[in-house]
Amino acid sequence: MKRKLRMGMLGGGDGAFIGAIHRCAALMDNHIELVCGCFSSNAQKSIESGRKLLLDESRIYTSFSEMIEKEASLPEDIRMDFLSIVTPNHVHFEPAKMAMEYGFDVVLDKPMTYSLEQAKELKRIVEATGKTLALTHTYSGYPAIKEAKERIARGDFGKIRKIFTEYPQGWLTDRAELNPTSNAGWRTDPKRSGKAGCMGDIGTHALHLAEYVSGARCTELCAEVSTFVEGRLLDDDGAALLRFDNGATGTLVASQVCAGEENALKLRIYGENGGMEWNQHEPNTLILKWKDRPLELVRTGNGYMGDLAKANTRTPGGHPEGYVEAFANIYRNFAKTVMAKKQGQEPEREWLDFPGVDDGVRGLQFIETIIKAGSDNSQKWVKWIE
Numbered sequence: 001m002k003r004k005l006r007m008g009m010l011g012g013g014d015g016a017f018i019g020a021i022h023r024c025a026a027l028m029d030n031h032i033e034l035v036c037g038c039f040s041s042n043a044q045k046s047i048e049s050g051r052k053l054l055l056d057e058s059r060i061y062t063s064f065s066e067m068i069e070k071e072a073s074l075p076e077d078i079r080m081d082f083l084s085i086v087t088p089n090h091v092h093f094e095p096a097k098m099a100m101e102y103g104f105d106v107v108l109d110k111p112m113t114y115s116l117e118q119a120k121e122l123k124r125i126v127e128a129t130g131k132t133l134a135l136t137h138t139y140s141g142y143p144a145i146k147e148a149k150e151r152i153a154r155g156d157f158g159k160i161r162k163i164f165t166e167y168p169q170g171w172l173t174d175r176a177e178l179n180p181t182s183n184a185g186w187r188t189d190p191k192r193s194g195k196a197g198c199m200g201d202i203g204t205h206a207l208h209l210a211e212y213v214s215g216a217r218c219t220e221l222c223a224e225v226s227t228f229v230e231g232r233l234l235d236d237d238g239a240a241l242l243r244f245d246n247g248a249t250g251t252l253v254a255s256q257v258c259a260g261e262e263n264a265l266k267l268r269i270y271g272e273n274g275g276m277e278w279n280q281h282e283p284n285t286l287i288l289k290w291k292d293r294p295l296e297l298v299r300t301g302n303g304y305m306g307d308l309a310k311a312n313t314r315t316p317g318g319h320p321e322g323y324v325e326a327f328a329n330i331y332r333n334f335a336k337t338v339m340a341k342k343q344g345q346e347p348e349r350e351w352l353d354f355p356g357v358d359d360g361v362r363g364l365q366f367i368e369t370i371i372k373a374g375s376d377n378s379q380k381w382v383k384w385i386e
Helices: 017-027 043-052 064-073 093-101 116-129 143-153 198-214 307-311 323-342 357-375
Strands: 005-011 032-038 082-086 105-108 133-135 160-168 218-226 237-244 249-255 266-271 274-279 285-290 296-299
Touching: 005 017, 005 064, 005 323, 017 032, 017 082, 017 323, 032 043, 032 064, 064 093, 082 093, 093 105, 093 116, 105 323, 116 357, 133 323, 133 357, 143 198, 143 266, 143 274, 143 285, 143 307, 160 198, 160 237, 198 218, 198 237, 198 249, 198 266, 198 357, 218 357, 237 357
Parallel strands: 005 032, 005 082, 082 105, 105 133, 160 249
Antiparallel strands: 160 266, 218 237, 237 249, 266 274, 274 285, 285 296
């Protein structure tokens, strides 16, 4: 294609943290331009946000249905190509469904939907429409993570035995949701977030990262899910023992009440011959550990990286790439895939490397399984809920 993909955005208005991140990521590689949006459920805020983004007044909307219907009525060389949805969980399914049924591709924040039933229905819609859906499990976009994935897949560590994933945060140590300017409000509200709080917000990230890198799938788990802060309606902490389909076992820990922690996501995977460790606080370094030789540090941006990592690296070694760049890798791969399909071409392997609808269904299955396991003390192990 000799033009950029045209993006519409739902949510992410003035003052919204994640909306600005999405826009930075989407525009980074010059494949995408923002042409329209409905940036808030508050009509005036949506209009003001669109004006600040210098959008054409006629393409600043006050509802997602208005945006999708009006964009679909525009000439093909003007209308948006895809919709980026950056709203709370309960406003994921309906706009994604409508967008795809009107012929638009979709980028969607995680968890993919409010409920497992909605996730299964959205998968059916993706299959029926043939549209492309990308899910922003951001951490899978880091080059070091992609390098770890390739090394495990080619058998560098032998048969995988242990998988440990953890994601501690501290921002919900007190009742942050009582502050009207905090985005903790909807995350701790079961009417907007769904069945899970912490486990839906960051537990899904930890599980997705473990499965993405290891290539294994969790089949059952034993869990404890807790709410430490008095008055909070959803979980803010939890831990689980995991069993995987390749015979490996492991643990998942996610908490938003670890006072003093920022976003300390960590992954460790061990096989018969060695293992790997990755920490988001040092995202450009992959630590390799061996049973018969010294520890090894792999640094992104160097010539010894594999094809998948190279395809998702923008700078030479020693020039750090971080969270926004990892986010941008999802948008870039999605954009290249959509462009290829529009031209009737088969997308390249590296372009197809972004989370999609199947990952979204897995996320909601995880939420259902861990909340059931954590709520029912009579069951030690709960098999994966399909």
